Amino acid sequence: MPLHDNAFAAPGCIAVEDVSFSYGGGERVLDRIDLAIDRGEFVAVIGPSGCGKSTLLRLLAGLAGPDSGRLSVSGVPVTGPGLDRAVVFQDYSLFPWMSCRDNIVLALEQAGMGAAREERRAIASDYLELVGLRADGGKLPGELSGGMRQRTAIARALAVNAPILLMDEPFGALDEITRARQQDLLLNLWQDGRAGGGGKTVLFVTHDVEEAVILGDRVIVMGTRPGRIVRDFPVGLPRPRSRNSAIHHDDFVAVRDKLLRDLNLVVDERLGPAGLAGQGDGI
Ligand SMILES: Nc1ncnc2c1ncn2[C@@H]1O[C@H](COP(=O)(O)OP(=O)(O)OP(=O)(O)O)[C@@H](O)[C@H]1O
Ligand SMILES: [Mg+2]
Known part of the structure; x- marks a missing residue:
């Protein structure tokens, strides 16, 4: 049954169908992955x-796109x-020149959340508090430990409510x-x-x-x-x-x-x- 039909067209579902992938045509990294x-x-x-x-x-x-096969989210x-899709990458991917709070504020802005900057700052502060970083929002990522950067990335992913x-x-x-x-x-x-x-x-x-x-x-x-x-x-x-x-x-x-x-x-x-x-x- 094609995964893209019916049940897996629902909002929030993920379908990976016969997906293979290699970086730059090199050795195959993913081989015929099926996941629903x-x-x-x-x-x-x-x-x-x-x-x-x-x-x-x-x-x-x-x-990146697959060499073959299909991936879809919510049937698309x-x-x-x-x-x-909100992502927490293994390397956190924060903008190093922005404070932790502003990294989250930017993501909220991109997601169209919060009516004004002050509201976005308040949402960002709430999520920083949730991950235990209430006092650190004004710091640059480079001023934080790896675990603190990681928590900032988690707060950002949770805040945008994807x-x-x-x-x-x-x-x-x-x-x-x-x-x-x-x-x-x-x-x-x-x-x-x-x-x-x-x-x-x-x-x-x-x-x-x-x-x-x-x-x-x-x-x-x-x-x-x-x-x-x-x-x-x-x-x-x-x-x-x-x-x-x-x-x-x-x-x-x-x-x-x-x-x-x-x-x-x-x-x-x-x-x-x-x-x-x-x-x-x-x-
Ligand atoms: N940008 C890249 N260019 C070329 N090869 C890559 C690249 N990124 C990853 N690879 C290769 O693809 C394979 C899978 O890497 P990947 O990072 O997906 O593994 P992983 O399961 O996440 O590993 P880990 O548990 O260490 O994070 C590895 O052989 C890696 O060397
Ligand atoms: Mg990995």
Whole structure:
């Protein structure tokens, strides 16, 4: 069934259909990726370094086009960046000459949010506060630590209130406590949105197996050489969740260990695309 029809034409859904990609015609980085994400789903992506996770996000962000296959968002082919997709890149991508607050204000302006600059500044301050940077809004990105820059990029992505959030290891540079708080913040915002009928669709790349299980409805496991999806696991822990409720759930350890086992198989190159059919027991 073509993914672009019917169910996957709904606002907020993502469809990746038979997508292959290589940089500048070199070695194939993504190989025949198929992925369908429903509106309001929270999907975690995990896989060894270099398997193409960021590349897949770049294609969905519209920063590059596939060699073959199709990507669409809300049923519309992706042809470039769009206000419907907010992205947290692995390298944060803040304008270095603007204060953190102004980076967010600019994004709000581009998204047509806030009636006047003062209102946009107030929204930016609210989101900076949410990520624990209330006092740092006036600083330039270069005056902040990596984790603080990362949180600024998260605040910017959340502030523009796009229906789709593409996040590339957004919490990778954070200490354990800050990371745990940001996980809960994201879960709360996402769950509140869903309860209010405005659920965001989230594609969340992480290297952290526990984080994938805490946050995701599903975990996509990617293999390498070339990048392929080798598993698509439903997580199955109850919603609404918090980090604490997830890690203390009876099924958490089993789910995490199963995912770890598969990642080990991927790294050892013993789990290829056939694994989907051959070992298709979900978490
Ligand atoms: N701009 C680029 N030009 C050429 N090759 C690239 C470029 N960006 C990435 N690659 C290559 O594409 C492959 C996939 O890279 P990508 O950044 O998507 O991996 P990743 O899964 O996000 O890795 P990590 O977990 O380390 O962030 C790698 O082999 C990388 O060397
Ligand atoms: Mg990456």
